[in-house]
Amino acid sequence: MTDSPAIRFDALRRRYGERWVLRGLSFEVPRGQVYALLGRNGAGKTTALRTLLGFLQRDGGRTEVLGRDSAALTPEVRDRIGYVAETPALYGWMTVDRVLAFEAGTRRRFDRDRAEDLLERLGMRGRHKVDELSRGARAQLALAVAVAARPDVLVLDDPAAGLDAVVRRELLEMLVDAIAEDGCTVLMSSHVLSDVERVADRVGLLADGRLLVDASVEDLKRRVQRRRVRTAADAPPAVPGLLAARAVSQGFELTLLDHDDARQAALAAAVEAVSPAETPSLEELFLDLLGGHGTAGGPPPGAGPAPTGAAPAPDTAPTPDDARPLGAVRHHPANGSPT
Amino acid sequence: MLLRIDPAASAPLFEQLVQGVKEAVAAGQLTAGDKLPSVRELARELAINPNTVARAYERLEAEDVILRRQGAGCFVKEQRSSLTARERKRRLAAAMRRVVTDAFHTGASADEISAALEAELDRLDFPEDSP
Numbered sequence: 001m002t003d004s005p006a007i008r009f010d011a012l013r014r015r016y017g018e019r020w021v022l023r024g025l026s027f028e029v030p031r032g033q034v035y036a037l038l039g040r041n042g043a044g045k046t047t048a049l050r051t052l053l054g055f056l057q058r059d060g061g062r063t064e065v066l067g068r069d070s071a072a073l074t075p076e077v078r079d080r081i082g083y084v085a086e087t088p089a090l091y092g093w094m095t096v097d098r099v100l101a102f103e104a105g106t107r108r109r110f111d112r113d114r115a116e117d118l119l120e121r122l123g124m125r126g127r128h129k130v131d132e133l134s135r136g137a138r139a140q141l142a143l144a145v146a147v148a149a150r151p152d153v154l155v156l157d158d159p160a161a162g163l164d165a166v167v168r169r170e171l172l173e174m175l176v177d178a179i180a181e182d183g184c185t186v187l188m189s190s191h192v193l194s195d196v197e198r199v200a201d202r203v204g205l206l207a208d209g210r211l212l213v214d215a216s217v218e219d220l221k222r223r224v225q226r227r228r229v230r231t232a233a234d235a236p237p238a239v240p241g242l243l244a245a246r247a248v249s250q251g252f253e254l255t256l257l258d259h260d261d262a263r264q265a266a267l268a269a270a271v272e273a274v275s276p277a278e279t280p281s282l283e284e285l286f287l288d289l290l291g292g293h294g295t296a297g298g299p300p301p302g303a304g305p306a307p308t309g310a311a312p313a314p315d316t317a318p319t320p321d322d323a324r325p326l327g328a329v330r331h332h333p334a335n336g337s338p339t
Numbered sequence: 340m341l342l343r344i345d346p347a348a349s350a351p352l353f354e355q356l357v358q359g360v361k362e363a364v365a366a367g368q369l370t371a372g373d374k375l376p377s378v379r380e381l382a383r384e385l386a387i388n389p390n391t392v393a394r395a396y397e398r399l400e401a402e403d404v405i406l407r408r409q410g411a412g413c414f415v416k417e418q419r420s421s422l423t424a425r426e427r428k429r430r431l432a433a434a435m436r437r438v439v440t441d442a443f444h445t446g447a448s449a450d451e452i453s454a455a456l457e458a459e460l461d462r463l464d465f466p467e468d469s470p
Contacts, residue, residue: 034388172386180379180389197346199388218351279349 004067006031006153006185007052013060013209014047021047023209024061029202031152034179034186036196039206040290045189046086048206049157052187053083065153079108082151082184086158088142090130096141097126100148107149115148118174136167143171147178154178156188160195168195175199193283203282207290217282224285225277228253229267237270239263244288255280255288341368344385352387356395361404364415367464375405375413 007029014022021044029035063070205213236245244255342359363369382389
């Protein structure tokens with residue numbers, strides 16, 4: 001049991017009516033790791049998390065938490081999972097104290113002292129009603145309650161959405177504490193990439209219902225670089241490892257994977273000039289890779305200018321062959337190379 | 340100890356931590372016997388993943404910069420090199436080559452590089468009887 005990953009997605013498929021939201025989502029989170037699931041609004045992050053927790057049915061594939069099928073989680077396993085929804089499910093009429101008493105009554109491993117500790121540190125009073133709390137305070141209460149139940153797996157759906165920097169830092173500290181104290185596994189979706197850069201061991205970029213990238217943050221920094229090239233051509237040079245290209249004045253800005261000396265030589269020969277390498281931040285990488293991805297399967301980046309009004313990708317379930325592993329960084333160039 | 344990290348920088352966080360501690364030791368801000376913050380304290384202070392801090396400490400221990408005492412925490416080690424004279428010479432030459440190569444490619448002159456090296460050396464805190 002301890003050898004199985006804490007979380008496993010295996011070719012998960014899910015549709016709403018005729019629209020496929022997840023088309024073969026696969027990744028694993030080893031125990032004790034922090035995994036951040038990134039993607040644009042509507043990419044299917046919440047659907048993935050809720051399916052993992054067994055709240056939604058699958059239309060194909062399989063998901064597991066702590067080695068158990070999501071579709072058949074026992075109360076014992078559920079007790080080991082913490083979940084904070086994007087809009088935390090708290091009763092507005094309850095006082096903070098009442099929330100803690102309620103949680104203590106429903107969750108076997110709930111540590112009330114710890115919850116009170118966490119809330120005291122934030123200056124939150126027990127007699128306040130949830131309705132009277134600010135949005136940030138409600139998010140903090142929800143995370144404190146989840147963490148105090150000492151979960152083995154913590155699933156967070158965009159916990160920092162719309163919150164200010166101070167509240168976000170406090171949430172981050174609480175999360176860091178929980179990881180340090182309990183060694184829990186974390187799967188979080190997020191749009192706050194500077195936070196993700198701080199805490200995530202790995203990131204997955206979700207687009208078109210699958211992972212465009214599944215890599216450690218360090219790997220991304222080590223293996224992905226950006227260079228500007230000057231060229232008169234109206235398409236980016238077709239070099240191996242090209243993840244994305246953006247037209248800039250007199251040329252292109254390229255995002256390149258595993259750009260070694262040989263590839264650099266090939267690139268230099270294909271264009272007039274190449275700038276020194278820069279490492280993109282996670283935010284820049286996100287923009288590079290997902291900038292061209294709509295929520296319903298637009299054309300991929302690096303495939304030249306997006307054809308406006310082109311027929312959308314067919315909403316069919318993909319074949320597993322669609323995945324083209326590139327070492328730890330997986331990338332799906334989809335519509336062929338830019339030529 | 341004042342460790343600064345930049346999550347958006349190109350160097351991975353764990354390398355930034357390793358480098359930060361090494362620089363603090365070299366500059367005399369940390370001396371032999373000083374206790375480092377616990378993994379949890381530092382992770383919390385910097386708001387980064389504790390796994391990353393733990394990995395940085397492991398690396399620093401492997402490189403003989405710090406010493407981990409079971410249950411007591413991590414301490415800065417006496418910076419007495421266990422290298423042989425020949426090995427020290429070899430590693431020094433390799434390190435200098437990296438530095439001056441990078442410096443050359445900034446377009447600086449030999450005098451400018453020399454002056455910059457002097458300035459950096461002045462920041463460091465060498466033991467009295469260093470060879």
